[in-house]
Each structure stands twice: as C-alpha cells, then as structure tokens.
Amino acid sequence: MRTEPPGGEKPKSERVLHGLGISAGVAIGPAFISDDGEIAVPEYRIPADGVERELQRFAAALEAALKQLRKLKGKSAALPDSAAEEMGYLLDAHIAMLTNSRLVRGVERRIAEERVNAERAVQIEIGAIGDSFAAMGDAYLAARGEDIRVVGARLIRNLTKTPYAALQHVAEGTIILAEELTPADTALMDPRRIAGFAAVLGGPEGHTAIMARALGLPAVLGVAGLLAQVEGGDTVIVDGTSGAVVINPKRETVARYEAQQETLEREERQIARLRRLPAVTRDAVEITLQANLELPRELEQALAAGAEGLGLVRTEFLFMNREDLPDEEEQFEAYRGLVRGMGGRPVTIRTLDIGGDKLAAPLAETVGAGSANPALGLRAIRLSLRERPLLDAQLGAILRAGADGPVRILLPMISSLGEIRKVREALAQVVRRLKRRGVRIAEPPPPLGVMIEIPGAALAADALAAESDFFAIGTNDLVQYTLAIDRGDEQVAHLYNPLHPAVLRLIQFAVEAALRARIGVSLCGEMAGDPRFTALLLGLGIRDLSMAPGKIGRVKQRVRALDIVAAGRRARAIMDQLDDARIASLLDDFNALA
Ligand code: PEP
Ligand code: MG
Numbered sequence: 228m229r230t231e232p233p234g235g236e237k238p239k240s241e242r243v244l245h246g247l248g249i250s251a252g253v254a255i256g257p258a259f260i261s262d263d264g265e266i267a268v269p270e271y272r273i274p275a276d277g278v279e280r281e282l283q284r285f286a287a288a289l290e291a292a293l294k295q296l297r298k299l300k301g302k303s304a305a306l307p308d309s310a311a312e313e314m315g316y317l318l319d320a321h322i323a324m325l326t327n328s329r330l331v332r333g334v335e336r337r338i339a340e341e342r343v344n345a346e347r348a349v350q351i352e353i354g355a356i357g358d359s360f361a362a363m364g365d366a367y368l369a370a371r372g373e374d375i376r377v378v379g380a381r382l383i384r385n386l387t388k389t390p391y392a393a394l395q396h397v398a399e400g401t402i403i404l405a406e407e408l409t410p411a412d413t414a415l416m417d418p419r420r421i422a423g424f425a426a427v428l429g430g431p432e433g434h435t436a437i438m439a440r441a442l443g444l445p446a447v448l449g450v451a452g453l454l455a456q457v458e459g460g461d462t463v464i465v466d467g468t469s470g471a472v473v474i475n476p477k478r479e480t481v482a483r484y485e486a487q488q489e490t491l492e493r494e495e496r497q498i499a500r501l502r503r504l505p506a507v508t509r510d511a512v513e514i515t516l517q518a519n520l521e522l523p524r525e526l527e528q529a530l531a532a533g534a535e536g537l538g539l540v541r542t543e544f545l546f547m548n549r550e551d552l553p554d555e556e557e558q559f560e561a562y563r564g565l566v567r568g569m570g571g572r573p574v575t576i577r578t579l580d581i582g583g584d585k586l587a588a589p590l591a592e593t594v595g596a597g598s599a600n601p602a603l604g605l606r607a608i609r610l611s612l613r614e615r616p617l618l619d620a621q622l623g624a625i626l627r628a629g630a631d632g633p634v635r636i637l638l639p640m641i642s643s644l645g646e647i648r649k650v651r652e653a654l655a656q657v658v659r660r661l662k663r664r665g666v667r668i669a670e671p672p673p674p675l676g677v678m679i680e681i682p683g684a685a686l687a688a689d690a691l692a693a694e695s696d697f698f699a700i701g702t703n704d705l706v707q708y709t710l711a712i713d714r715g716d717e718q719v720a721h722l723y724n725p726l727h728p729a730v731l732r733l734i735q736f737a738v739e740a741a742l743r744a745r746i747g748v749s750l751c752g753e754m755a756g757d758p759r760f761t762a763l764l765l766g767l768g769i770r771d772l773s774m775a776p777g778k779i780g781r782v783k784q785r786v787r788a789l790d791i792v793a794a795g796r797r798a799r800a801i802m803d804q805l806d807d808a809r810i811a812s813l814l815d816d817f818n819a820l821a
Pocket of ligand 2: 515639701703704
C-alpha cells in the first residue's frame with residue numbers, strides 16, 4: 228500500500244473529512260473516483276416522429292442535473308467558509324451552463340434538426356464549445372471548457388442511466404469515492420475487490436446504506452467536499468464506524484487504523500463462536516433471529532450466521548441493473564434457490580417494493596414518474612396493484628417456490644384493508660390458474676402478512692391484524708413517515724430518531740394489536756440489527772427480529788445477556804417518557820448495567 232509518493236516528491240498532506248458512518252469497519256486503500264471514467268455514448272438516428280420524445284428525454288435529464296447540482300450546493304454549505312464559497316461559485320457556474328445556455332440550445336437544435344440521439348448531441352456540442360474556447364488561447368476560457376465537459380458528462384450519465392459498471396473491474400482493495408451511489412450501483416460492488424466506499428450524498432437509512440451493511444463494506448456517506456480534496460490513486464481510509472474519511476494519511480494514522488482493524492476482526496471471531504448457541508435470554512425466553520436478504524449471494528452468510536429463517540427477502544434485487552422485467556419463471560428459480568438453501572426454515576418473500584430511493588431501470592418510467600413526492604407516490608404495493616401482471620407473476624413464482632419449503636408472502640407499504648383484500652383476491656386467482664395447469668404449488672397457500680411501516684397502518688393495526696396472517700414492522704420507513712424525515716437525506720439525518728416517543732408508541736400499538744389477534748409479529752427494520760435497541764424491543768413484547776446477516780451475532784450476544792422481566796420493566800418506564808433525550812438515557816443506562 229502506498230502511503231507516500233515515491234522518490235523525493237513532496238508528500239501530500241493528510242486531510243480528515245467527516246460524514247455519516249453508515250456501515251461499520253475500517254477500509255484502507257487507493258481511491259477510485261467513480262465519476263471520472265469516460266462513459267460509452269450510444270449513437271443513433273431519431274425517426275422524425277421520435278423527435279418530440281427525444282427532446283423530452285433530454286429535458287428530463289437536464290432537470291435531473293439541475294436538481295443534483297442544487298442538492299450539492301445545499302450540501303456544500305456545510306464546508307468551512309472559504310471552501311463553501313468556492314464550491315458555491317463553481318456549482319452556480321454549472322447551473323448557469325444548464326440554464327438557457329448555448330449548450331442546451333445547441334443540443335436541442337441537433338436533436339430537432341439533425342435527428343441525433345440526445346447523448347450523442349450532448350457529446351458533439353461539448354466538443355464544439357470546448358474547441359471554440361481553446362481556439363481563443365485564454366487560460367480562463369480553457370478552464371470553462373473543462374467545466375462544460377464536466378457538466379456534459381453529468382447530462383450523459385443521467386441520459387444513459389449507466390450503472391457504475393466500472394466498479395466491477397477495479398483493482399483489489401480499492402476504495403470507491405463518488406458524488407452519489409444508488410442502491411443498484413452498490414449492488415454491483417464485489418466485496419472481494421472493493422474495500423469500502425464514501426460519497427458526498429446519502430443518508431443513514433437509505434438503501435445504499437442498507438446495501439453497504441448487507442455486503443459488509445465499511446462506508447461513509449454525506450461527506451461534504453469529498454471529491455474536491457482527492458485524486459484517483461490517493462491513499463484513503465474510510466472509517467465506517469466514526470464517519471471519518473482520511474485522505475493521504477500519515478504513516479502513524481495508517482498504523483492506528485490498522486490496529487483498529489485487528490481489534491474488530493478479533494471481536495468478529497469471538498462473536499462467530501456464538502453461531503451454534505441458541506438466542507435465549509437469561510430467564511429462558513427464546514428469541515427468533517432471522518436474516519434480511521438484499522441480494523441472493525447473502526444466503527451463505529445468513530446460514531453461516533445461524534439465521535433461523537429469512538425474515539425479509541427484498542425482491543428488488545431481481546429488478547436492478549437490467550432493462551427488462553424478470554418473468555414468473557426467472558423469479559421462481561431465484562426464490563426456489565433461497566427456499567432450498569434454507570433447508571426447511573421459513574422464507575418471507577416481500578413483493579416488489581420499488582419506489583422512493585429504490586429504483587429499477589425497467590420500471591423507471593412507471594414508478595413515481597413526474598411525482599413531486601416520490602416517497603408518497605405510486606410505489607410498492609400501490610404499483611403492484613396497478614400493474615397486475617407484475618403482481619401475478621410474483622405471486623405465481625412465490626407459490627411455486629413454496630412447494631419446496633415453507634414460504635410467507637409479505638406486502639410492503641400497506642395502508643388500508645382494501646389493499647390486503649385485493650391481494651388476497653389476486654392470490655386466489657393465481658392459485659386457481661396454477662392448479663388448472665397442474666403446477667405444483669405451496670399447499671395450503673402461504674401466510675399473507677403486511678409490513679407495518681406507514682404510521683396510519685400502525686394506528687389501524689387492530690383492523691389490519693384481523694385480515695393479515697402476520698406483521699413485519701418496518702421501522703426504517705415508519706421513522707421516515709412519522710417524523711417526516713427522508714431516510715436517505717444526509718441533511719436531516721440528525722433528526723432521524725427511532726427512539727422518538729411517537730415512533731415507539733406506534734411500534735407498541737402494532738405489537739399489542741398483533742398479540743391480541745394472536746398473529747405473529749416481527750421487526751425487520753434496521754433497529755432490529757442494533758444491539759442498543761434489543762432490550763427495548765424485547766421489553767415491548769417482540770420475540771422475532773430480522774436483520775442483515777452480519778448483525779445476527781452481536782444481537783444474539785445481547786439477547787443472551789438480557790433478562791426479559793427486567794427488559795419489560797425498563798420498556799414500561801421508557802414508554803412513560805415523552806422526552807426523547809430522557810428515553811435514550813434510560814435505555815443506555817439499562818444497557819450499561821445489563
Ligand atoms: C423498513 O422500511 O423498515 C423495511 C424493512 O423496508 P425497506 O428498508 O426495504 O424499506
Ligand atoms: Mg420499508
């Protein structure tokens with residue numbers, strides 16, 4: 228590993244930046260700046276009747292670019308004064324280049340008159356503007372030519388929606404640095420090659436963060452000014468626990484972090500020894516610890532961690548990084564692989580939860596398109612019920628996989644009884660269709676459960692319990708919607724608080740409704756995987772937690788140290804409080820003692 232430049236060059240000075248540590252662990256390695264690469268630009272001719280559509284496609288990419296730049300500008304306000312000012316000027320210049328500019332008019336003219344596709348039109352126009360600036364032989368204008376190129380690359384990225392395919396080919400041990408990484412980009416990261424990542428944008432409970440934790444990659448998001456301070460190949464340390472990113476670390480800093488890496492590895496080895504021990508409290512109450520799966524390749528990890536089932540299979544993975552939709556057959560193969568792999572332990576498959584920060588190219592035009600509030604728009608179960616062939620294919624695939632082992636169907640973003648009833652009708656129709664064709668399916672049909680992740684669903688939990696076979700409480704969205712905090716926005720991350728009394732009351736309400744109706748209730752939001760919350764959740768009556776496979780060991784360790792009676796008493800004391808700071812101290816004091 229390189230910590231100093233070779234042969235007499237002046238060493239670069241160490242700089243420490245801070246963001247949100249969203250996936251624990253330390254990574255040390257050379258930086259790869261993901262936005263630097265040239266994007267392959269497709270080139271084709273637009274038919275005369277396709278010009279309007281192409282202009283609209285360009286307008287959408289332009290709007291997205293302006294939105295991204297404004298977001299970056301908001302973020303740069305967090306930088307120290309002079310850096311904030313400089314970054315502000317630069318981003319303003321980029322915004323101006325996209326507002327009724329020669330670039331925009333030129334691209335529109337090339338699309339309309341020369342019938343060139345939008346990406347290629349942008350590329351030609353940037354080249355022409357860059358050449359004319361260079362011809363003037365002025366250093367200031369030459370620098371503006373470079374800005375035009377950077378702005379053009381942003382437009383082209385938005386048009387091609389290219390996932391960071393380059394991430395698959397980086398050298399072993401690389402640290403990825405980017406402006407923003409989508410969950411689909413992150414899904415492409417191979418933990419054997421990539422050591423960790425950091426980005427300017429992104430919040431603690433968005434899906435990029437969840438994906439990082441699923442892959443076990445140390446990561447820091449929301450790092451203001453990150454890309455202005457680093458060059459490709461610089462040595463970088465990403466401390467996913469504290470949120471620090473160190474650029475060009477001194478030798479002593481590297482040594483300190485290497486020692487930290489060793490301590491973490493030792494702790495992991497100790498935790499791994501718990502694998503075969505049951506998750507049982509000191510007063511002999513059994514707790515079920517299951518795994519959440521983001522990607523099928525985590526199955527091995529789930530088994531290695533001793534998961535007692537898959538409490539949440541996020542099926543979005545099947546729809547990411549591709550242009551077409553997976554049909555029933557393809558989904559069936561994928562789900563059957565999980566069911567067989569779990570060898571008789573239950574597998575809870577959630578229907579498609581696309582929307583909000585989880586986007587998939589083949590559905591990009593349908594999901595939340597044109598919605599001013601995509602998180603509240605056409606997504607998850609709402610989309611499945613509108614696009615019935617999508618839902619039917621998914622239900623068919625789950626029913627068929629259920630012939631090989633126990634499966635459960637889970638519905639995301641349920642807000643009303645009507646939605647559950649419609650899915651039950653759809654399920655009955657798919658069962659009839661498959662039986663008519665003599666296809667082997669789960670017999671009897673699998674339990675149908677709902678996510679409790681919308682405040683209204685939690686408040687109506689007694690009604691929903693009457694028509695659901697089980698509840699899975701999704702605290703990631705429950706916190707987002709209860710407190711009106713975008714879970715993926717680093718600027719409001721400090722307000723995202725699972726210990727807010729409103730959130731805890733909704734959890735309690737849902738648990739009590741499930742217990743009264745005698746249906747199962749689990750919790751599968753990120754809270755489930757954080758040992759800090761274990762005593763409180765068990766104290767509230769939850770006995771089933773589902774989390775990223777890598778979290779099971781630490782939560783099991785916590786469960787085995789707890790006394791459920793004491794946890795229940797402390798939970799009641801906490802539920803009497805209205806002040807979230809007091810709630811946090813009551814919980815932390817309890818954790819420090821027991
Ligand atoms: C949740 O919202 O808590 C949840 C588990 O679902 P997701 O994170 O996939 O939205
Ligand atoms: Mg959710």
